[in-house]
Amino acid sequence: MNPFVGVCQDLLTETQLRELLQQQAISPSYYFLRWSHQVSGIVENIPGDFPSPEGQMFNCDRELRWKHQNDGYSVLVLSNTGEVPGFKSIIDDPEYASESEDKSYWKTEQRPAYGYPKTETRFPRSRIYPESLDVRNTSPNQPKLAQRYFIAQPTATVHFVALTVEMPNSESCQPVLTGLSF
Numbered sequence: 001m002n003p004f005v006g007v008c009q010d011l012l013t014e015t016q017l018r019e020l021l022q023q024q025a026i027s028p029s030y031y032f033l034r035w036s037h038q039v040s041g042i043v044e045n046i047p048g049d050f051p052s053p054e055g056q057m058f059n060c061d062r063e064l065r066w067k068h069q070n071d072g073y074s075v076l077v078l079s080n081t082g083e084v085p086g087f088k089s090i091i092d093d094p095e096y097a098s099e100s101e102d103k104s105y106w107k108t109e110q111r112p113a114y115g116y117p118k119t120e121t122r123f124p125r126s127r128i129y130p131e132s133l134d135v136r137n138t139s140p141n142q143p144k145l146a147q148r149y150f151i152a153q154p155t156a157t158v159h160f161v162a163l164t165v166e167m168p169n170s171e172s173c174q175p176v177l178t179g180l181s182f
Contacts, residue, residue, distance in 0.1 A: 003106035006087030011072025029059040041128030063162035078162040
């Protein structure tokens with residue numbers, strides 16, 4: 001794996017953001033949208049009230065985060081499979097400029113993500129993610145919710161924690177190779 005953290009070089013319009021999410025989505029992909037007064041929870045399809053001021057799409061390969069700024073959306077990508085066309089690395093250090101496999105600035109570690117059980121009373125909603133993603137669910141052949149830590153190798157500091165899904169042993173994650181086409 002060759003981790004990559006980058007930003008989209010231009011602000012995107014609502015239409016461009018939707019197109020980017022559709023291009024980068026592989027099955028299964030999940031979405032989490034945030035407004036000032038509510039969250040969507042983790043859902044499998046883009047909700048009808050898209051776009052939100054902030055949100056993220058994630059799958060077993062990468063997470064895309066967006067945030068409304070001025071007249072468009074800024075987008076950050078956290079990829080586990082190398083550079084993403086149309087995105088510029090956030091690392092300016094010439095020593096790591098090539099982002100090659102043997103000299104990557106980032107390393108990743110992946111861990112299961114445990115959501116709160118339905119009985120948790122600290123939150124107004126009982127569950128904000130599909131039950132099938134729960135790592136406590138013993139259903140075979142179901143993806144499970146996980147976290148991927150993006151760690152800067154020179155300092156051993158965790159800079160980003162991305163949502164991801166762990167695929168069952170029989171399935172593999174196929175990376176997306178398409179780029180931006182605006």
